[in-house]
Amino acid sequence: MRIPPPRRTLPLTLLFLVASLASEVMAIAVAPTAIYLSDDRPAEAITLYNPSATPEEVTVEAVFGYPTTDEEGRVLLHVDSLSQDPRSAAGWIQVLPRRLVVPPEQRRVVRLLAKAPPGTSDGEYWARLVFTSRGQRLPVAGVPDSSGVQVGLDLEVRTIIALSYRKGAVRTGLRVDDFRPRIEGDSLVVRPDFVREDEGAYIGRLEFSLRDVNGGELRSWTEQVAVYREYHRRYAYAVSDVPTGTYRLFMRLSTERDDVAQADRLPSIPLELSEEVVRP
Amino acid sequence: MISLGVIGRGLVPTGFELVGAGRRPIEFRTVCTLLAALLLLLLVDANAAAAQGRPLRARPVQSLNFGDLLGGIPTTILRTDPVNSGQFDIRGERLTEVLVELLLPSDLVGPGGSTVPLSFGPGTAGYSPDGSIGSQVAFDPAVPQPLRLPGNGRGAVFLGGTATPPGHVAVGAYAATITLTISYLGN
Numbered sequence: 371m372r373i374p375p376p377r378r379t380l381p382l383t384l385l386f387l388v389a390s391l392a393s394e395v396m397a398i399a400v401a402p403t404a405i406y407l408s409d410d411r412p413a414e415a416i417t418l419y420n421p422s423a424t425p426e427e428v429t430v431e432a433v434f435g436y437p438t439t440d441e442e443g444r445v446l447l448h449v450d451s452l453s454q455d456p457r458s459a460a461g462w463i464q465v466l467p468r469r470l471v472v473p474p475e476q477r478r479v480v481r482l483l484a485k486a487p488p489g490t491s492d493g494e495y496w497a498r499l500v501f502t503s504r505g506q507r508l509p510v511a512g513v514p515d516s517s518g519v520q521v522g523l524d525l526e527v528r529t530i531i532a533l534s535y536r537k538g539a540v541r542t543g544l545r546v547d548d549f550r551p552r553i554e555g556d557s558l559v560v561r562p563d564f565v566r567e568d569e570g571a572y573i574g575r576l577e578f579s580l581r582d583v584n585g586g587e588l589r590s591w592t593e594q595v596a597v598y599r600e601y602h603r604r605y606a607y608a609v610s611d612v613p614t615g616t617y618r619l620f621m622r623l624s625t626e627r628d629d630v631a632q633a634d635r636l637p638s639i640p641l642e643l644s645e646e647v648v649r650p
Numbered sequence: 651m652i653s654l655g656v657i658g659r660g661l662v663p664t665g666f667e668l669v670g671a672g673r674r675p676i677e678f679r680t681v682c683t684l685l686a687a688l689l690l691l692l693l694v695d696a697n698a699a700a701a702q703g704r705p706l707r708a709r710p711v712q713s714l715n716f717g718d719l720l721g722g723i724p725t726t727i728l729r730t731d732p733v734n735s736g737q738f739d740i741r742g743e744r745l746t747e748v749l750v751e752l753l754l755p756s757d758l759v760g761p762g763g764s765t766v767p768l769s770f771g772p773g774t775a776g777y778s779p780d781g782s783i784g785s786q787v788a789f790d791p792a793v794p795q796p797l798r799l800p801g802n803g804r805g806a807v808f809l810g811g812t813a814t815p816p817g818h819v820a821v822g823a824y825a826a827t828i829t830l831t832i833s834y835l836g837n
Binding site: 397398399400401402403404419422437444445446447498500502518519520521522523524525526527528529530531532573593594595596627629630 | 705706707715717720738743793794813815819822824825834835
């Protein structure tokens with residue numbers, strides 16, 4: 371039986387769609403996005419994928435680092451390649467290989483092995499893996515002129531992922547020292563003061579819900595939080611469309627994160643707080 | 651995983667018996683079933699990837715281009731310049747925050763170590779959640795910037811700047827490297 375031509379177009383279209391999705395050209399991709407090692411599972415593999423048409427030279431480095439906030443409530447990544455911090459795992463994470471070339475449309479595996487020094491106390495230790503990708507030399511537009519000054523700027527990409535090493539039983543918790551939402555102009559501003567408790571970083575989800583006096587939700591926002599030590603971030607949300615009046619802002623914190631595998635999540639009891647907010 | 655290929659006049663799963671003389675051609679229903687299975691596998695893969703978070707990627711699209719410089723005459727490229735601004739595409743998990751940090755050179759280095767100073771003011775970088783050059787929100791490239799990826803997980807960073815060649819600049823090719831560092835903020 372021959373396949374009628376009109377019906378044959380559908381699977382072909384689907385096939386070409388799948389092919390085009392798979393061949394999108396981007397720079398190096400690093401998976402997974404976070405690494406969790408432990409004394410039971412000290413080794414892990416990271417896959418690098420180069421979907422581009424040119425080879426990518428990649429170097430891999432382990433440094434100490436974690437996200438934190440500055441005095442203005444801005445978030446930043448504290449990175450220190452020479453850190454002597456007792457929480458640093460950077461010095462004893464072996465990366466093999468540290469330098470490699472990923473051919474076009476190919477995958478390569480980088481292996482990690484944690485070798486905690488003898489006598490390392492139970493707890494959680496942190497590092498960041500820095501993948502520096504070079505290879506996409508971009509042509510600079512313009513007319514070459516041997517009598518003038520030509521300028522070429524290369525663009526380089528570094529991708530950083532988190533690494534945690536857990537030794538022994540590790541728990542996490544969070545203390546909220548301050549939670550005073552207020553209205554500034556047309557924005558609802560919240561600067562909760564988070565302090566990690568227990569040994570493990572608090573990798574969690576932060577949910578805000580603005581409700582009226584009857585409990586009806588007007589707006590809601592969800593954020594990811596990573597509290598390694600202290601975290602005092604300023605969140606600002608536009609509420610220009612919210613009428614004047616008195617409201618209540620509910621804040622809920624939990625470690626229920628869809629993007630973290632169940633086995634890697636540190637369970638914790640969700641925290642729930644609320645404060646009154648007046649929009650003048 | 652089963653791979654499909656177009657062989658001869660029929661769409662067949664590679665490694666299977668093919669359409670040919672004396673052989674029964676593959677049924678259209680079978681093709682559809684296999685394609686459905688392939689799509690299902692892709693969806694399962696995507697769900698598994700989502701559980702670990704979608705890999706974060708940045709791709710340099712276009713270099714910041716000052717063109718040919720003349721001694722003593724500064725050249726400024728706006729981040730909204732579609733032809734000459736530096737551009738990076740960023741992709742990652744939808745609706746998550748990404749920290750973007752730009753490491754910017756202070757000089758272009760040319761023949762014999764001669765230099766051309768570069769400067770990047772507080773508003774010379776921009777982020778566009780829809781990737782369009784016309785919908786940028788300006789930011790200071792000297793300060794690490796948290797950016798929220800939109801519903802499709804794609805955004806773009808644009809960069810402008812100023813090159814100020816000295817009056818008696820040595821003729822030749824000048825180069826420098828701009829480094830964009832990206833990381834998820836949530837872990």
